[in-house]
Amino acid sequence: MMKPIAIAAFALASTLGTAQADTINVGMSGGYFPFMFVKLDELQGFEVDFMNAVAAETGDDVNFITMSFSGLIGALDSGRIDTITSDREAKFAFSQPYVFDGAQVVVKAGNEDTITGPADLSGKTVAVNLGSNFEELLNALPNAADIDIRTYESNIAQDTALGRVDAFVMDRVSSAQLIAESPLPLALAGKPFSEIRNALPFRNDDAGKALRDRVDAAITTLKDNGTLAEISNKWFGTDITVAE
Structure with a gap:
């Protein structure tokens, strides 16, 4: 199992002005169901x-x-938004984690026994969503040089089901939900091989840290009063906001 990392994969926050600003700008890709998506222009x-x-x-x-996932990079430094990967942890001020997930391999149904862990990805073509952190996770594996990593903007599940790639990797929660709701012949292969913790990044200055502390206090309240669990169960049917 890889060392757990802390990342903010989906929502990223900054202020419009001072630490007491009354508007929090949140950057999202708008295309990662059920974490965030647009339906009927909403x-x-x-x-x-x-x-x-x-x-x-x-x-x-x-x-x-909302903007493309790759377009989020660099925006937080400019006072707007950014996407954060594990090698930037020292550069930004993070909230506490609010989602606990894991990287999951998905294959065409019937091929589950061919991949039981990251070591079995050697010699395989493995798809990841463009701009996601899973490409970084795969590149950090000891056998990364033996994996043909391909980035996709769409059709990642379809091409796996059709055998155009051997597998794809995304978060465990979304993978399980995709399989449950899709008619495509897909299956989970092995257990999650890396813990992923979603946290909100803020600029590492006084204003950013002040807003981080306010948001962090709010997250604690939402955990304690059950609101965060309710939101999780609404979208996932389980509580992904606590570590297993």
């Missing part, structure tokens, strides 16, 4: 409900900004 999902609940606790408004 942004929905776990992260949307989560950030609305946080803003209700802090007394702030929330402003969602």
